Amino acid sequence: MTTQNGHVIVIQFPGVNCEYETVRALESVGLRARIARWNARPEVLRDAAAIVLPGGFSYQDRIRAGVVAAKDQIMDSVLEAASRGVPVMGICNGAQILVEAGAVPGYQTGAIDLALAPNDMPDRSGYYCTWVRLKKGPASCIFTAFFDGMQDDAGTIPIPLAHAEGRFVTASHMVSEKLGSNEGVALLYATTDGRTAESFPDNPNGSVFGIAGVTNPGGNVLALMPHPERATWLHQVPRRVGGRWAKTRESARAESLFTPGPGRGFFESLRKGLAQ
Amino acid sequence: MTVEVTLDVFLKGVDLVASTAFLTLRDKMGYRRNLLALSRLDAYGFAIETEDPDRTVATLKRVLATQSTFYNRNKHNYFLDCRWEGGGTTEGTTPEDYRQQLVSQARKTVLAGTKKDFDSTQDVDRVIFKDVPVYRTEVLVEDLDPAAKTAMARKLEDELSAARVVVTRLGTCWHLALRAETDGEAREVTEGIVVTKKRDRGLLLNPNYQGHKFLALEQIGLGR
Numbered sequence: 001m002t003t004q005n006g007h008v009i010v011i012q013f014p015g016v017n018c019e020y021e022t023v024r025a026l027e028s029v030g031l032r033a034r035i036a037r038w039n040a041r042p043e044v045l046r047d048a049a050a051i052v053l054p055g056g057f058s059y060q061d062r063i064r065a066g067v068v069a070a071k072d073q074i075m076d077s078v079l080e081a082a083s084r085g086v087p088v089m090g091i092c093n094g095a096q097i098l099v100e101a102g103a104v105p106g107y108q109t110g111a112i113d114l115a116l117a118p119n120d121m122p123d124r125s126g127y128y129c130t131w132v133r134l135k136k137g138p139a140s141c142i143f144t145a146f147f148d149g150m151q152d153d154a155g156t157i158p159i160p161l162a163h164a165e166g167r168f169v170t171a172s173h174m175v176s177e178k179l180g181s182n183e184g185v186a187l188l189y190a191t192t193d194g195r196t197a198e199s200f201p202d203n204p205n206g207s208v209f210g211i212a213g214v215t216n217p218g219g220n221v222l223a224l225m226p227h228p229e230r231a232t233w234l235h236q237v238p239r240r241v242g243g244r245w246a247k248t249r250e251s252a253r254a255e256s257l258f259t260p261g262p263g264r265g266f267f268e269s270l271r272k273g274l275a276q
Numbered sequence: 277m278t279v280e281v282t283l284d285v286f287l288k289g290v291d292l293v294a295s296t297a298f299l300t301l302r303d304k305m306g307y308r309r310n311l312l313a314l315s316r317l318d319a320y321g322f323a324i325e326t327e328d329p330d331r332t333v334a335t336l337k338r339v340l341a342t343q344s345t346f347y348n349r350n351k352h353n354y355f356l357d358c359r360w361e362g363g364g365t366t367e368g369t370t371p372e373d374y375r376q377q378l379v380s381q382a383r384k385t386v387l388a389g390t391k392k393d394f395d396s397t398q399d400v401d402r403v404i405f406k407d408v409p410v411y412r413t414e415v416l417v418e419d420l421d422p423a424a425k426t427a428m429a430r431k432l433e434d435e436l437s438a439a440r441v442v443v444t445r446l447g448t449c450w451h452l453a454l455r456a457e458t459d460g461e462a463r464e465v466t467e468g469i470v471v472t473k474k475r476d477r478g479l480l481l482n483p484n485y486q487g488h489k490f491l492a493l494e495q496i497g498l499g500r
Contacts, residue, residue, distance in 0.1 A: 060292070067482075071300055071305060071476075075475070102474060110474045112478075115485045117482075172484070
């Protein structure tokens with residue numbers, strides 16, 4: 001299984017732009033993290049404690065977001081590590097890479113059962129950047145198993161997202177049925193009162209069943225569209241998000257602005273999971 | 277009366293998306309032998325119901341020229357074909373010109389792989405291209421969800437003051453030049469390149485929200 005001795009490896013594909021803040025977010029919970037380039041030797045992942053594919057625009061989102069990076073040789077090693085149980089998280093563009101590589105939902109080994117299609121929004125199209133609310137889905141996952149305590153009373157956390165292609169969708173009846181019965185659904189977009197968000201703007205891209213993050217059957221791979229690394233410290237949380245986090249941010253003194261933000265729960269959960 | 281409109285739009289300069297797809301397929305996915313050239317264009321098709329085709333086509337041309345919704349003359353070339361009963365008009369870069377660009381790219385790919393110097397074009401044609409069986413295929417990739425087509429049709433109805441517009445094509449048309457022995461092999465290789473079924477199979481569309489249809493499959497020669 002995984003070992004605490006290894007680093008968490010953040011893979012820098014050409015065009016990603018969140019690798020450094022992802023490393024900082026991992027280090028904020030005491031994990032050791034470092035960046036490896038997409039063309040590094042496969043051995044770089046051999047002793048990885050976990051792997052994170054960060055957000056950005058790998059290969060400039062050419063053809064489809066994430067699809068070119070999904071064909072890179074290093075993804076052979078990522079998928080091999082995932083099959084050994086090594087935790088792998090894809091954030092935004094990283095999620096698009098995992099989906100195009102067939103790493104999630106993993107109902108059929110290697111099959112591309114999902115897509116992250118262009119956002120479906122009323123009266124607008126393209127890139128959309130906002131804060132949304134997330135709640136845990138029924139599927140267990142190492143990145144969400146231990147983040148209790150971060151949620152507000154309705155069981156949600158505020159988190160930012162920014163993407164043009166974030167709509168989880170499938171053409172397979174079998175996959176739709178499984179997702180509909182919450183198999184593999186680790187995270188859901190939520191309303192302020194904690195219900196699953198079905199429509200815009202709470203569900204910001206038209207994802208089926210309000211899905212924001214999908215895990216594999218082993219619970220060690222997570223593809224999520226929002227950016228937890230951009231909500232790792234309290235000062236990153238805007239006052240307008242409402243709820244407990246807005247109140248905390250409102251009343252925070254300067255010295256407490258670098259206390260944990262809601263997104264840190266994902267990295268804290270990984271740390272606790274690795275320690276077990 | 278119905279005016280059938282075909283509009284193909286492509287970049288004047290280097291198309292980095294097509295180049296990236298070409299390199300990904302050849303260098304990462306094992307199509308170095310088969311794939312000789314790849315290009316793409318934005319494909320539109322409209323069926324416009326109108327009493328006055330000449331006026332409608334004139335309005336359409338004005339809309340196309342003054343908006344950047346479909347193309348920008350500074351960076352795009354285009355081919356516009358309008359047909360109706362008893363009439364028609366065509367302008368822009370013809371499909372034959374576009375086809376020749378694909379053949380030219382395929383010739384360069386084959387030549388780059390030979391690592392030989394030749395004294396004349398005749399030698400190149402005689403020695404290299406004579407026995408290379410090459411197919412040209414054309415595949416249209418569109419979203420399965422018709423919402424974008426419907427929205428565009430409503431917009432065009434407003435712009436053209438037309439009774440009814442149906443958007444018949446809205447997507448990306450990929451043109452491929454392939455080394456293949458038979459029609460069947462050419463079709464199979466094209467399907468393998470286009471439809472993403474597994475990580476090592478397919479690139480150009482994700483079947484969970486996109487579909488495709490073959491528009492052309494023909495054997496071509498690379499020699500001049």
